[in-house]
Amino acid sequence: MSARGPSATERAASRRIVAAFGASAAGAVGFAVTYAQGGNTRWEGACLAVAFAGLAVGLAVWARRLVPVGGYVEEHEGFTPPPTEQAMTAAELTAPDSPVRRRGLLAALGLALTALGAAALFPLRSLLPFDRARPERALKDTPWGPGVRLVDAAGRPVRPQDVPADSMVAVFPEGHVDTGDAPAFAVRLEPRRFSRPPAGGHLDGLVVWSLLCTHAGCPVRTYLKGTARVLCPCHQSSFDLLAGARPVAGPAARALPGLPIEEGPDGFLHATGDFTAPPGAGFWDSP
Amino acid sequence: MITDRLARALDDRLRLSPIARRAMAKVFPDHWSFMLGELALYSFVALLLTGVYLTFFFDASNADRVYHGEYAPLEGRTTSAAYASTVRLSWDVRAGLLIRQTHHWAALVFVAAIVLHLARIFFTGAFRKPRELNFLIGVTMLTLALANGFTGYSLPDDLLSGVGLRILTSVVQSIPLVGAWLAALALGGEFPSDAMIPRMFVTHVLLVPAVLVALISLHLGILVRQKHSQFPGPGRTEHNLVGSRLWPSYTLRSLALFAWLLAVLFALGGLVQINPVWLYGPFEPAQATSPAQPDWYVAWGDGALRLFPSWEFRIAGHLVPAAFFPGVVLGGVTFLALYAWPFAERLRTGDRRQHHLLDRPRDHPVRLGVGVGALTFYAVLTVAAGDDIIARLIRVPVYDLLSLFRVLVFVLPLLAGLVAFLVARALRRGDAAGVGELTRADLRRAAHRSVRPPEADSGESETPARDRPGERIELWPEGDLWRWRYRDEDRQVVFPGSRAVRSEEEAASAARLAYPGVDRVVVPGPPPAPPPGPVRVALRRWGRAAAAGSLLLAALLDRRRDRRRQERERAEQASSPEAADRASTGGGRT
Missing domain, CATH: 1.10.287 (Helix Hairpins)
Known part of the structure; x- marks a missing residue:
């Protein structure tokens, strides 16, 4: 060629x-x-x-x-070995002095290995530092509590008159602007339009709810003014603020937790306790 | 010469030539669908190469860091080190953005190639005995690819991925009994934790890639041991493999595929923006981007979260949240079904034989119907993950769209599966060669339950090849070596054996393995390669003549046009002296 x-x-x-x-x-x-x-x-x-x-x-x-292509044939041995060979291998594996025949010893070995394997799982517990709260506790507790001042994203304390009608103001516990489960929002509504009172109460129509959707924890950032509803941009759950922030559409099933508030002697807004329910997505031990 | 000496030197020390010779003669089937797995492999290589480069610049930490650099809106702001270093990598590291975007595109292509490869394996029944083990490894690698895609996507600590991570955390939390513990152990505390980025980084660059490398090696090792499967055809049996050889044909072709993939990835990485984290901003617990869509391969999960109704219940006072079913149950069922399919199918058909010949998808209507239905289901979920964008585009209330998708997600898969099932049955029973040739009568017949297929599905598979008069094996000596080939006069196929062997006996035994029961004859030598048919030669000659003629004609016409233009210009020049300069420069250029 x-x-x-x-x-x-x-x-x-x-x-x-x-x-x-x-x-x-x-x-x-x-x-x-x-x-x-x-x-x-x-x-x-x-x-x-x-x-x-x-x-x-x-x-x-x-x-x-430039190189030969296609049409070559290669033989394929298949995977059914000659019966004698399979039998020989099996016989060698299970010969009288073979370890697999010592059932008692194997059981003991199995016990030792199981114990070792189980013991090896213990250090995994260190992934969650021991000084942290237990997970269910941590999910329920937030930095909110009696007397904690409400601040805005820049850390400035919020007065009742800082919350205009028909607008949503993100509020945080003072000193915890970056905490994951603390974000809340304040809105001003007309109390006579409430079909159900807000869980955390209200100050002349000023209500504070958790910002985290009860479906998957996204912030419900979209405020639909006329209907007084908030919408989660992730999975489109919407909550009716006039009906106690009850979910009205989308996949969320629980109302947004409310935050009880009061106007302190200094004129700023203070929380009088934690959220009425754990904020964000649900979990096994959610009350 | 250098190659020759190097090969000899290496062989003197390692004695590789017997293995190497067999390996070089390894036959790969010539069908495009066998390239999908290779595409996944090469995307993984591209991911490793670009990923290693990125680790030099990425700072995997949740600690505060002040950004200084080219991107003005972020100048002087304090964000997490992960976010600041990602923006630096994109704006201030030369070629950084190219590599980062290429890495991201490669991840999308990687998962896509795996899914297509899986679909090919599924629809052609390549998972049957003896390849169940490789199927399980492959499905495991798909889960790992998804996991690594998600962790990589979350590493920059930007707003979009941060919200995505929060959603995943919520899904994990929804698992009964252990959810809160699992999430807390994974993150080292409540979301968002300080250990989050470093842990995902280690998972993303070390843990999962290491397991992937190990599994890929195993996958390929088993593939080499078991050899490829092939589609049925003349001269192709359960005992042989027809195609091109590893050396030189597939070496070149495979490298070409790798180069193609890199060309596409770098074109995408350079020209098509992806995940511009500087526009999303750093993650803040109280912020969210809108609209928010994840990468395509997790979109089905997001779509399921959107479509699942607000339905949750309590067991003895304990809550099972709504996110549990679309998030955990659907994902678990999906992968369990994938893992279980080969065994479920074997249970149903009772087929325990070895299969090296593939099914055509139509050969197995139930499998095709189930597969098409499942793919449609996940496709609808994926589209549903963009329902807010679709609603905005076609100006329909998003909740109307949601209701529509809740219906479609059940109706479309059933419909698609049924159509696929019927078409497969019609194709299998009727005389139509392709989908386009199916008649209504074929379909009507397929819908009838009583009609049995003309012959059991893969009838010829295990029966020894019958010795048809046209078939024979030819063996001939070539110097010290022996070669053999298969010839079928009736079907006009000639397949040379993939390699030369040292004795007639060896050649005969290879031929006997590949074509049991076919007569063997010794021939004096290889018949000469058939010359190109007279028609093709003539066509080629005419084609060349026609091409040359048309080129000549074009050149002549061009010259004539040129000459005419020059004459016209000369005439214009004579009439208007002012235009002379312009005209002459113009003429000079042509």
């Missing part, structure tokens, strides 16, 4: 391959130059794409045109 010279098609294929590898090298140089010139994500990506595409075209043409 090698005796005859390359055919015309082979020569044509070789030319295409060289051209493709040439384009690839050009792409690589282009990438290096772009990088050295200060970098540009688009050009770098395009140059690398050209470089690898050239490589791919060259290799593909090479594989298609």
Whole structure:
């Protein structure tokens, strides 16, 4: 086969391959130059794409045109070994002096390994530091409590008049703006429109609820003004604030927990206790 | 020459040539669908390469860090080190954004390739004995790929992924009895904890990739041991494998595929923005982005969370929250069903034979129906994860869309599965070659329960090949070596054996394995390769002549047009001297 010279098609294929590898090298140089010139994500990506595409075209043409393709056959032994061989292996494994015959010893070994395996699980408990509260406790407790002042996202204490009508103000316990389960929001509603009183009570229509959706814990950031409903942007649960923040649509099943508040002698808003229920998604021990 | 000497030197020390020769002659089936797994493998390699680069710049910590750099809106702000370093990586590290985006795209392609590969394995029955083990490993790798995708997505500590992590935490918390403990142990406390990012980082760059590398090695080792499966066809039996050899054909083709993949990934990484975390902002517990969609491969879970009704109950005072069913139960059932499928199918069909010939999807209507139904189900869930965006686009209230999806998620899979089942039955029984040729009569017949298929499904599989008159094995010596090939005159196929062997006996035994019961004859030498048919030669010659002629014609026409234009310009030049300069420069350029 090698005796005859390359055919015309082979020569044509070789030319295409060289051209493709040439384009690839050009792409690589282009990438290096772009990088050295200060970098540009688009050009770098395009140059690398050209470089690898050239490589791919060259290799593909090479594989298609210049090497034998297809139609080879390889024998397949199958996986049913000769019965004698299987029997011999089995016999050797279960010979009279074989360890697998010592049932009593194996049981003891099994006991030891099980004990070791179980003991090895204990250090996993350290994943949750021992000085932290137990998980169910931690999920129920928040930094809110009697006397804790309400602050806004910037940490400024909130006065009742800082909450305008028909708007939602995110509020946090003072000193805990970044705590995961503490965010709440304050709104001003007309008390006579309440079809059900808010769980945490209200101050002349000023009500505070947990910001975390009771479905999967996303902040219910979207306030639909006219209907006094809040909407979770993650899974579209919506809560009717006039009906005690009861879920009215979407996958959430429990009302938003309320926060009992009062106006302190300093004129700022204070919590008078924790949320009326654990905030956020439900769990086994949720009351 | 250098290759030759190097190979000899290595062989003198390791004695690899017997293994290497067999490996080089390993046959790969020539069908595109066998490339899907390879695509997954190469995406993983791309992920490793780009990922290692990213670790040099990423600071996996929840600690505070002040951002200083090119991205002005964040200048001087204090965020978590993870977020600040991701923005730095994207804006201030040269080529950082390219590698980060390529990494993200590679992750999307990785999971997509795995899913397509799984679909191919499923619909062609490649999971049957003896390949159940590799199927289990493959499904495990899919779960690991999802896990690593999610942890990687959450590492930058941006607002979008932070909310996603909170949702996952809520789903874990919903597990009865142990949920709160599991979530707290994983995060080292209540969400968001300080240990969160470092732990996900270790999982993402060490734990899961290490297990993946181990499983990939096992997967490939088993593949080499068991060899590929193949589609049925002339000369293809349960005892052989027809295709191209590893060396040189598949070496080049496989590298070409790798290069293609990298070309596509870098094109995407450079030109198509993905996950611009600087726009989302750092994670803050009281903030959320809207709309919020996860990466595509977890979108089915998000869609399920949206569609599942607000339904929860209490057991002896304990709460089972609504997120438990779409989050934990659906995910668990999905993967349990995948793991159990090969065994369930074997239980139902009672088929314990070895299978190296694949089914065509139509050969097994029930499997096809179930598979298509399941894929439709997850596709509807995935689309449902974008219901807020769809609602905004087509201006429909989102809750109407929600109700529609709640119906579609049951109706569409049933419908699609039923159609697939009927089409498969019609194709299997009728004479139609493809879906396009099916007639209504075929479908009507398929809907009838009583009609039995003309012949048991995979009838020929285990029976020894019958010796048809046209079939024979030819053996011939070639120098010191012997070669053999299979020839079937009736069906006009000739398959040379994949490698030369050292004795006639060896060649005969290989041929006997591949084609049991087929007559063998010794022939003097390989018949010459058939010359290209006269028509093709003539066509090629004519084609070349036509191409050359048209080029010549085009050149002539072009020249004539040029000459005409020059003449016209000369005429214009004579009439208006002012236009002369412009015209001459214009003419000079052509």
